[in-house]
Amino acid sequence: MVSNCITCAGFGICxxxxxxxxxxxxxxxxSIEIIYDEEHLKxxxxxxxxxxxxxxxxxxxxxxxxxxxxxxxxxxPSGIINSRRWxxxxxLPHELSSFLDDVGPRFPLYIQLPQPDDSPxxxxxTYFLGRRLDTFLGLSECFSSAYESVxxxxxxxxxxRNVLFAFITYINSKxxxxxxxxxxxxxxxxxxxxxRALLVQNIDDGNIIAVVLLxxxxxxWRKATSAKSHLNGFLKMLLHAKYLDLDEYGKVSPSxxxxxxxxxxxxxxxxxxxxxxxxxxxxxxxxxxxSSPESSLRYITHFVDRSLAENTQWLLLxxxxxxxxxxxxHYNRRAMTVQLSSNYSTLESExxxxxxxxxxxxxxxxxxxxxxxxxxxxxxxxxPIIEPVWSSPVExxxxxxxPFLVEKYEAYSDRLIEASINNRVILIHSTIAGSPIAxxxxxxxxxxxxxxCYAILILKRRSPFAVHGRGRFLxxxxxxxxxxxxxxxxxxxxx
Amino acid sequence: xxxxxxxxxxVQQRLSEESELGxxxxxxxxxxxxxxxxxxxxxxWEIGKVVFPKLR
Numbered sequence: 001m002v003s004n005c006i007t008c009a010g011f012g013i014c015x016x017x018x019x020x021x022x023x024x025x026x027x028x029x030x031s032i033e034i035i036y037d038e039e040h041l042k043x044x045x046x047x048x049x050x051x052x053x054x055x056x057x058x059x060x061x062x063x064x065x066x067x068x069x070x071x072x073x074x075x076x077p078s079g080i081i082n083s084r085r086w087x088x089x090x091x092l093p094h095e096l097s098s099f100l101d102d103v104g105p106r107f108p109l110y111i112q113l114p115q116p117d118d119s120p121x122x123x124x125x126t127y128f129l130g131r132r133l134d135t136f137l138g139l140s141e142c143f144s145s146a147y148e149s150v151x152x153x154x155x156x157x158x159x160x161r162n163v164l165f166a167f168i169t170y171i172n173s174k175x176x177x178x179x180x181x182x183x184x185x186x187x188x189x190x191x192x193x194x195x196r197a198l199l200v201q202n203i204d205d206g207n208i209i210a211v212v213l214l215x216x217x218x219x220x221w222r223k224a225t226s227a228k229s230h231l232n233g234f235l236k237m238l239l240h241a242k243y244l245d246l247d248e249y250g251k252v253s254p255s256x257x258x259x260x261x262x263x264x265x266x267x268x269x270x271x272x273x274x275x276x277x278x279x280x281x282x283x284x285x286x287x288x289x290x291s292s293p294e295s296s297l298r299y300i301t302h303f304v305d306r307s308l309a310e311n312t313q314w315l316l317l318x319x320x321x322x323x324x325x326x327x328x329x330h331y332n333r334r335a336m337t338v339q340l341s342s343n344y345s346t347l348e349s350e351x352x353x354x355x356x357x358x359x360x361x362x363x364x365x366x367x368x369x370x371x372x373x374x375x376x377x378x379x380x381x382x383x384p385i386i387e388p389v390w391s392s393p394v395e396x397x398x399x400x401x402x403p404f405l406v407e408k409y410e411a412y413s414d415r416l417i418e419a420s421i422n423n424r425v426i427l428i429h430s431t432i433a434g435s436p437i438a439x440x441x442x443x444x445x446x447x448x449x450x451x452x453c454y455a456i457l458i459l460k461r462r463s464p465f466a467v468h469g470r471g472r473f474l475x476x477x478x479x480x481x482x483x484x485x486x487x488x489x490x491x492x493x494x495x
Numbered sequence: 496x497x498x499x500x501x502x503x504x505x506v507q508q509r510l511s512e513e514s515e516l517g518x519x520x521x522x523x524x525x526x527x528x529x530x531x532x533x534x535x536x537x538x539x540w541e542i543g544k545v546v547f548p549k550l551r
Binding site: 395438449473474475480 | 501502503505506507508509510513518520521524527528536537
């Protein structure tokens with residue numbers, strides 16, 4: 001049994017109750033959801049206006065430009081939290097709504113000071129949270145060292161503190177069932193404050209970071225839509241805080257004013273966003289990201305030991321790879337739009353798609369070359385590769401194609417193999433819009449699929465038991481298998 | 496391009512191993528690939544809608 005399969009959550013389809021990502025109790029399953037829908041917000045505002053005018057109360061006018069709509073607390077199943085009677089009809093509790101109307105939109109954020117012992121400092125949990133996020137996101141040791149900064153920030157931000165508590169009650173699978181109610185209570189404490197901050201547009205870094213944590217929490221609860229809406233809200237908050245610059249082409253890039261901690265969570269959000277692009281290609285995703293090594297460098301050098309310069313370079317390349325994945329998703333979507341558009345003839349659309357695909361593949365190949373160069377540089381400067389003490393017999397990959405690739409991958413380190421697998425998956429992904437039929441064409445797709453198989457073969461020999469990150473390999477195997485299906489040999493019989 | 500059934504089976508075998516280790520994701524992927532193998536003309540994303548309904 002794989003007890004720490006943390007990337008399975010990326011697929012949202014692991015059903016085993018003992019696995020991370022599964023929320024066992026349906027009784028206490030949190031039902032808090034934030035709606036980041038401007039239309040909905042307008043309806044809410046107009047409803048509030050009509051209610052206010054009918055009661056002749058003095059209300060402050062709303063400009064209809066609140067950053068994010070109020071939080072909707074939907075009806076819960078029976079449980080402890082039901083004692084707090086939130087209505088699914090009124091978006092705000094009546095008292096809070098009246099309170100906000102009275103104080104107007106410029107009311108300063110009310111910050112509840114923490115109790116002296118009421119701070120989520122727990123070394124054990126720090127270890128769990130930091131390691132889990134680092135491993136899940138491939139941000140080696142960034143979260144582990146950032147956790148203290150988050151805790152410090154949480155002492156002056158009740159939203160972040162409660163969300164962090166919610167995280168901590170959830171993070172240890174053995175405690176999860178028993179602490180589910182506690183987790184929900186923390187969320188119910190966090191949400192109204194966050195709601196207030198969003199309504200008056202008085203958000204700080206703690207609120208921004210809390211939304212990313214909420215997105216991950218929703219994601220691990222298999223509430224993909226909620227997680228997605230949190231990510232959209234996070235994006236709006238960053239734009240509002242001017243932490244992101246938006247250029248004339250709709251591309252975003254972190255501004256110079258984005259603090260390292262927020263930058264780290266921005267990268268975490270980008271990585272989470274990629275999971276939704278995997279099988280929900282029609283969904284809205286993060287806008288195209290203008291790669292900015294300088295901004296990545298700011299958070300990496302802030303949180304990673306500066307003496308590990310080689311590690312810094314590697315993390316920079318990982319960020320670049322994630323940006324390429326983001327670009328691939330946008331390319332696929334754009335290609336589908338062009339294919340369906342009546343403005344282009346079939347030949348024209350084919351020509352544009354091929355041209356864009358070629359550019360994208362060129363970028364992906366360049367990224368792989370950079371990975372290889374960095375690894376080669378590292379090898380020249382540091383310790384030799386450590387051979388595994390034990391290896392498992394794995395059936396060799398039967399391909400008669402590109403046999404030299406086995407030797408190539410045998411010389412790679414584990415992390416280079418993992419990065420190469422990600423790179424090859426992105427490459428196959430980039431060919432699907434142009435060639436949507438399963439099979440080994442174009443040839444770059446076929447070669448990438450063979451490379452994935454060789455890479456996984458080597459990794460399985462070195463590390464037969466799943467420790468972490470198996471989810472990405474499964475995804476890679478799926479892409480490879482898709483490539484080996486061919487319309488020319490349906491059911492394995494050449495037609 | 497020759498018949499790629501051996502390569503395809505190798506991938507299925509690896510997924511089966513992961514499935515036996517407890518990854519139900521792998522089981523779903525085996526199902527997706529079976530459909531793709533029988534109906535390579537159907538897009539990846541269309542198959543995904545059937546096999547991964549929870550993500551949608």
